[in-house]
Amino acid sequence: MCGVFGAYSASGAPVLEDVYLGLSALQHRGQLSAGVAWTQGGSVHIKKGLGLVHEALQQNELAEIEAHAAIGHVRYATAGGTERENSQPLGANYAQGPVAIAHNGNLTNATALSSYLANRGAIFQTTCDTETIIQLMAHQPSTVQLEALENALTKITGAYSIAVLFEDCLIAARDPWGFRPLALGRRGDDYFVASESCAFEIIGAEFLRDVEAGEILVIDRRGVISRRLPITAQRLRHCSFEYVYFARPDSVIDGRSVYAARKNLGACLARGGKCPQNSIVAGMPDSGTLAALGLAQEAGVPFEAGVVRNRYVGRTFIQPTQRVREAGVKIKLNPQPGIFDGKEAVIVDDSIVRGTTAGRTVSTIRGAGAKKVHMRIASPPVRYPCYYGIDTPSSEELIAAQSDIEELRVKIGADTLRYISCEELCESIGLPREELCTACFDGGYLDEEESGGRLEV
Amino acid sequence: MCGVFGAYSASGAPVLEDVYLGLSALQHRGQLSAGVAWTQGGSVHIKKGLGLVHEALQQNELAEIEAHAAIGHVRYATAGGTERENSQPLGANYAQGPVAIAHNGNLTNATALSSYLANRGAIFQTTCDTETIIQLMAHQPSTVQLEALENALTKITGAYSIAVLFEDCLIAARDPWGFRPLALGRRGDDYFVASESCAFEIIGAEFLRDVEAGEILVIDRRGVISRRLPITAQRLRHCSFEYVYFARPDSVIDGRSVYAARKNLGACLARGGKCPQNSIVAGMPDSGTLAALGLAQEAGVPFEAGVVRNRYVGRTFIQPTQRVREAGVKIKLNPQPGIFDGKEAVIVDDSIVRGTTAGRTVSTIRGAGAKKVHMRIASPPVRYPCYYGIDTPSSEELIAAQSDIEELRVKIGADTLRYISCEELCESIGLPREELCTACFDGGYLDEEESGGRLEV
Amino acid sequence: MCGVFGAYSASGAPVLEDVYLGLSALQHRGQLSAGVAWTQGGSVHIKKGLGLVHEALQQNELAEIEAHAAIGHVRYATAGGTERENSQPLGANYAQGPVAIAHNGNLTNATALSSYLANRGAIFQTTCDTETIIQLMAHQPSTVQLEALENALTKITGAYSIAVLFEDCLIAARDPWGFRPLALGRRGDDYFVASESCAFEIIGAEFLRDVEAGEILVIDRRGVISRRLPITAQRLRHCSFEYVYFARPDSVIDGRSVYAARKNLGACLARGGKCPQNSIVAGMPDSGTLAALGLAQEAGVPFEAGVVRNRYVGRTFIQPTQRVREAGVKIKLNPQPGIFDGKEAVIVDDSIVRGTTAGRTVSTIRGAGAKKVHMRIASPPVRYPCYYGIDTPSSEELIAAQSDIEELRVKIGADTLRYISCEELCESIGLPREELCTACFDGGYLDEEESGGRLEV
Amino acid sequence: MCGVFGAYSASGAPVLEDVYLGLSALQHRGQLSAGVAWTQGGSVHIKKGLGLVHEALQQNELAEIEAHAAIGHVRYATAGGTERENSQPLGANYAQGPVAIAHNGNLTNATALSSYLANRGAIFQTTCDTETIIQLMAHQPSTVQLEALENALTKITGAYSIAVLFEDCLIAARDPWGFRPLALGRRGDDYFVASESCAFEIIGAEFLRDVEAGEILVIDRRGVISRRLPITAQRLRHCSFEYVYFARPDSVIDGRSVYAARKNLGACLARGGKCPQNSIVAGMPDSGTLAALGLAQEAGVPFEAGVVRNRYVGRTFIQPTQRVREAGVKIKLNPQPGIFDGKEAVIVDDSIVRGTTAGRTVSTIRGAGAKKVHMRIASPPVRYPCYYGIDTPSSEELIAAQSDIEELRVKIGADTLRYISCEELCESIGLPREELCTACFDGGYLDEEESGGRLEV
Ligand SMILES: Nc1ncnc2c1ncn2[C@@H]1O[C@H](COP(=O)(O)OP(=O)(O)O)[C@@H](O)[C@H]1O
Ligand SMILES: Nc1ncnc2c1ncn2[C@@H]1O[C@H](COP(=O)(O)OP(=O)(O)O)[C@@H](O)[C@H]1O
Ligand SMILES: Nc1ncnc2c1ncn2[C@@H]1O[C@H](COP(=O)(O)OP(=O)(O)O)[C@@H](O)[C@H]1O
Ligand SMILES: Nc1ncnc2c1ncn2[C@@H]1O[C@H](COP(=O)(O)OP(=O)(O)O)[C@@H](O)[C@H]1O
Ligand code: SF4
Ligand code: SF4
Ligand code: SF4
Ligand code: SF4
Ligand SMILES: [Mg+2]
Ligand SMILES: [Mg+2]
Numbered sequence A, B, C, D: 001m002c003g004v005f006g007a008y009s010a011s012g013a014p015v016l017e018d019v020y021l022g023l024s025a026l027q028h029r030g031q032l033s034a035g036v037a038w039t040q041g042g043s044v045h046i047k048k049g050l051g052l053v054h055e056a057l058q059q060n061e062l063a064e065i066e067a068h069a070a071i072g073h074v075r076y077a078t079a080g081g082t083e084r085e086n087s088q089p090l091g092a093n094y095a096q097g098p099v100a101i102a103h104n105g106n107l108t109n110a111t112a113l114s115s116y117l118a119n120r121g122a123i124f125q126t127t128c129d130t131e132t133i134i135q136l137m138a139h140q141p142s143t144v145q146l147e148a149l150e151n152a153l154t155k156i157t158g159a160y161s162i163a164v165l166f167e168d169c170l171i172a173a174r175d176p177w178g179f180r181p182l183a184l185g186r187r188g189d190d191y192f193v194a195s196e197s198c199a200f201e202i203i204g205a206e207f208l209r210d211v212e213a214g215e216i217l218v219i220d221r222r223g224v225i226s227r228r229l230p231i232t233a234q235r236l237r238h239c240s241f242e243y244v245y246f247a248r249p250d251s252v253i254d255g256r257s258v259y260a261a262r263k264n265l266g267a268c269l270a271r272g273g274k275c276p277q278n279s280i281v282a283g284m285p286d287s288g289t290l291a292a293l294g295l296a297q298e299a300g301v302p303f304e305a306g307v308v309r310n311r312y313v314g315r316t317f318i319q320p321t322q323r324v325r326e327a328g329v330k331i332k333l334n335p336q337p338g339i340f341d342g343k344e345a346v347i348v349d350d351s352i353v354r355g356t357t358a359g360r361t362v363s364t365i366r367g368a369g370a371k372k373v374h375m376r377i378a379s380p381p382v383r384y385p386c387y388y389g390i391d392t393p394s395s396e397e398l399i400a401a402q403s404d405i406e407e408l409r410v411k412i413g414a415d416t417l418r419y420i421s422c423e424e425l426c427e428s429i430g431l432p433r434e435e436l437c438t439a440c441f442d443g444g445y446l447d448e449e450e451s452g453g454r455l456e457v
């Protein structure tokens, strides 16, 4: 998962500090690296680094750059490895001019395209599928960059929400299925695009609308022009997992509030079965909190902040030494002392991936005095890998792909375990099932036909 | 406010990684600097640095040090300025041997003691009152370090919870009034002291008991011995603000759960006046959340996560440039979109200090569509500065010292504003008023008599 | 000017520390950046950074890498600008496999080649002419890397001494004119190539021979194979300025000792005109020292270390603030107090470029008490820019291109000024004039015919 | 060995950049750490760090500080260990005001003074004898700082050249024997003190005179006042080793040119015995170069730059890994190839300490083709440790203390080995033997009587 941001000021105001702030608001979408790109004197300039936005970039430095158009990117783990050169944005100064791209998503036919290009002399600098888009552009006959980009996009398939920078023009494009979110905002004469609407608040911009699936926005001095890719998808495939886990609760994606979706998922769990008497509801922070609240309110059972997360004890703060491994998950999640004593605990999490966290949580809560521990998961079982930009493990590592629900309950040691169905997921989000991707839950991937014969994976 | 930690392993196991982890769990008590001290080859060694624990110290490096006794410190703002040399622990190798001290609190007669010592040739390296304790020790006739320390402690007055390291011995001491918390823990043969009990969980130790007011624990190869300062306080003065704001909710201080105290404070607010119909309750994250939950549950009104805090947008992440100042408090706290529309909002915070946050919050929530905004504060008005270790502004800057409650309501723009009383505060905590300090609320400071004639301030 | 180094261990021993040491011995050839490349798991790995070798690279880190073939580079100023991405070695993983190149020299037809390549979809990552070689390779039909390299080399003209790394093979090649030096060394089964023979001593290797003009050495598990470029130069053009200024005195280049050449240059100056009575000879450190010694010995006049250079007061040590500019050249060169009093000073420098140093020196020496100051320059006047890899200013800035020798004498304020002729230069080096380049002295550049029609500049 | 520098601008101009430049010129006297101190707002400010001046300090930062009085220090190895807190200047804000000291030398009664002070409550922050002077001042009854300093100086014995800073006054003082050099300079109304006169050139100041043994200079707004310590030395003891090795050749110390002294030492060696026919003279760079030149000129034998030192291959550049140790001294000193072939080599060094360098040199030169290798040492054998501020090894490690000259010749493998006598040393310097210290050569240390009964060592 990644986050992209783009800014264009028609009035010529410098925008790199806005990009910095926007990326900070998208930090939850990627903590591995961060970068920005802008054009100056006819060529692309890029600054990027490893770590969080404030570690990778210098706000001060950016604030002093006089560029009125820029893009930015935060990066999660990717197929491309963690090396510095795979950080984004990627940029190039090729024959037709400067170009930089920030990409959220995953191309499913990148391998085929790469060997096609390599045989034509292309030298790849990265192992990142985003570079494929740039190389495709450079190998187009067209000397007009926008045309070259559109031609390139018709050759690729899979998930992409991209922000592209040309010499004096910002482009935003979303794949025909609309896998990953992409939003358009405005502040006076300045336009912004962002992976999520929550990034507009911080820069004082207003959220205008989602970029549509298959839409290409061309933003320059004259304003915003909307174009369409000459590819029509048979159906939409907005990622349902964004609502479950990835997106920030204060975002609105494709017309639906993430906050509302999560509370609905909890309520749905409540409707799925009564909570025992003398029980309390707690969410796994932070991802399970809102579903827990929704469950508690629907069920009329008290909600407690029963699991504490130490904000300062994360991946970057404490290294996994021997002593730390012994201390186990405790370094991140502690039960609130005294809360669970003699109660039945209803613990809500957004999903179970490998199951390690879930198992430890159950035993920790039991150790804190709970008579019983009931796990409630605010999504269907994750049984299939995602090929559309989210870094899920292979099926072998997905615990729900390896066990049925009763086996899984035994493995994690819970007294009861309950999930919701795909239908309930879609209802909670509030979109028809044929507009949502649920492939990681039900295996319904994009097929040969849907991808216009460019399927590969 | 600061946090202290100490570790002694009778079995001779290295303890510096435990100190690192313990300090991480106390990180909320101070983010300005962090440090550790240990003894080796008869002299004190100290590592300290600015910033968070993981910025100031190297976990790796510490893990390799073979010291079985050590102390550590995290530091908030202090009177001593932000310079590096004021970071703690402070250490010295003086005639009687090595000594290091980590101190949470504030001496009220430090100025008088300093000039007394300077006239006897003392050279102060820092402007930190902790150094006074060390200099006093060096100017005692006694050649036994423990005696010198006890003599020194009888000369000082005010708040101190200290961890002291001698060549092969760890001392923990708490002032006769018990202002700041201090807890004792154990893991097998290893003993630990920490500002808060929440620091034991992370290292797999169990919380044994609070260090008592006026108690001195001497921990060495033979175990733990309890001694008493030859000073008896007329009454206890445990800081009530620890329960309101400073301590972590999963700590238990002087026998009372911080979590329970905060929920009680909210319930107390609920009993103080009905919530309007069609209202929702939200807490200011994170300090107001538990009181909000307590209020919502007692009042039977829905609790919502109505205010979002961007975890990655804090002091260290974003610099207060012009552009950022314009964006104002939004960079930290955003209203959840859609939640407040057409509702009356009951917003709960733990306290109001200068009032800036409160004012902005009210207008933000109103801007998010709330019909009315009702502020509820889970403590009495803060009207007096604290001289016992908490960095509060002077009365001129304390908004509640400058206005009565109705004026304050008008200033922050709320429709209603309600506080609780000092009695309600003590009841919510669960300790008698004469065992709690409430001086910043009611001005009842330690007087000449209580401080045995050593008052100065 | 730059330095290149390559290492191949047939026995499979790790060589990156050797490359580090070799680059250190070539540090005088470039202080702007340093880098190394090696192959591992079928792809190229590169580490590079700005500054001196020990600033840009971590000896420790390199020592731990298990690569038995590697190349390295130190970089002076270049046309490509100082940006990080122009540092070398350059590497790429293209269709036929991994490749990395370290280049000393300057291509004279790079611009023409770049646009040819860009029109075929090539995306340039740097503004460095070395990348042209890699892009040319990628656009060759041949799937054998060595062939692709040889094809590429036949398309370029100008100066290049290169070390190239393929997956398991080290290549060293020198242009058909032999502009820049390149030497081959051996230690047991391990082979090394280096810009100068002085780099072998430090790693305990022995200097075998110069790589010849137009020669390609292929070094792999089976040993060293010598191949020839299918281009025959009409004449050789070994850079004479290497002997005058750039190379280290303990190097031997194309069969001639740099040390001997410099002493001969001084002797030649002595034969050009008697030194006045009561005179002393001093060299401008360090570049003029050996010629001064040669002059003094030939003339029978005492040599003195009359000008002191503060080793710790260089470009990297002291910043050119206002105060420092006032102090002028003094921060680097001071006259030895007492030495010049009442004497005539014969000051020897290797060359005059812009003339600033020369002018300041004369007045400084006069200020130190010299009755007269005689400047002697151990090379002909520099009147033309170099297009073959040495960063000389344009003719406008070359003081000897703007004035005749008498005018120049007046400008720098010397009592007398003497140069040597191009013939004397070649004699002093000990090579025939038609094997040496003297273009920066006499303007005799490579012409259309000599460069096989690929001339551009 | 260390270097001190002080600056006072009566016109109120900022002087910290001057101190930075002055310290750079004294860099040869200490490379372990560097620091500066100034007073501002009534208290001492200090910046110091490890490494060279430009590594330890930021020229930029210093240039912006508005202090018109300041001192600085560069530090070699010392008894105090390499820890950061032993870096100088040392400073303190004690009862009578701010004070900072930079010290070159070594007190011989520091241990006795320390325990005296510790028993009076003094807490030592460092293990550096300079702190003793500050603690002594703090324990004087006098409230006038200058008096307290003078009282303190009468209690100490040994070598000290110090620069002291009070609130608005710079003090320079030299011990009664004048062991270490100290010089006074002026630029307009600004006065400077420096360990060596060479430090004045770089800042455009003129060298006025040496500070005399036992003299105290008080420099403030009114100019320079000279005072005398109430201690008269029986004889002077200027360190002869400064002329031999430590000082920069362009300094003049106690009226004698270091450059002239070194050339005289070489001439003296020449007079001690004829050079063989067909021989060449070379100096060990850089310390043996001038003596070699003197020898060659006196003997009429050609001087050659026969040993090359790689400027970029020093302690800080290359780490002593296994591979590097194998390469041995070669990484620093290489023979000039071709020079020694078939010749007899006369190699001159300033001194032999442990003998390792000497032994390696002989075998290297022989390996470079010399028929015979004659070692000439431009000082008497070093047989005794120095207690006056120079870090020499103990007698066990001093090779000349363990062997007579013939044995030593055999150990280092030279064909002949010759030293000079103490008398010749003094003559070469040009001062009477009873004004020079030669203790490390002849064991004639300061005795009980000379040190006024304060001897300890
Ligand atoms: N693709 C993903 N990448 C990273 N974290 C995820 C992903 N999907 C869900 N998560 C989060 O990780 C948690 C998974 O926990 P779980 O499967 O129990 O343990 P584990 O930590 O072993 O993977 C979920 O609660 C969710 O918050
Ligand atoms: N001594 C203190 N130091 C720092 N923060 C405090 C202190 N006491 C309370 N706080 C926190 O700061 C908040 C005070 O907010 P408020 O007075 O409205 O605005 P301001 O941010 O202007 O001080 C409280 O909600 C509380 O969480
Ligand atoms: N191409 C070059 N780049 C850098 N330095 C050079 C070059 N050629 C010669 N030099 C050195 O620079 C010195 C030139 O000095 P000079 O022309 O008097 O003054 P300036 O410092 O103004 O260029 C020469 O003595 C030589 O040592
Ligand atoms: N006190 C000292 N500290 C450091 N170096 C010194 C000192 N005295 C002399 N030297 C330098 O060190 C060299 C000593 O070399 P030598 O005794 O042969 O070998 P080693 O390097 O084993 O000590 C001398 O030539 C001199 O330049
Ligand atoms: S497979 Fe799952 S995570 Fe991937 S896009 Fe579809 S719903 Fe989202
Ligand atoms: S004054 Fe307030 S903050 Fe200070 S100790 Fe007393 S209750 Fe705590
Ligand atoms: S022009 Fe001058 S510097 Fe350039 S290669 Fe020829 S001789 Fe060397
Ligand atoms: S003992 Fe030697 S080094 Fe020390 S002061 Fe005397 S002459 Fe100098
Ligand atoms: Mg989770
Ligand atoms: Mg708060």
Ligand SMILES: [Mg+2]
Residues within 6 Å of the ligand: C284, C285, C286, C287, C288, C349, C350, C351
């Ligand atoms: Mg020069």
Ligand SMILES: [Mg+2]
Residues within 6 Å of the ligand: D284, D285, D286, D287, D288, D349, D350, D351
């Ligand atoms: Mg030496």
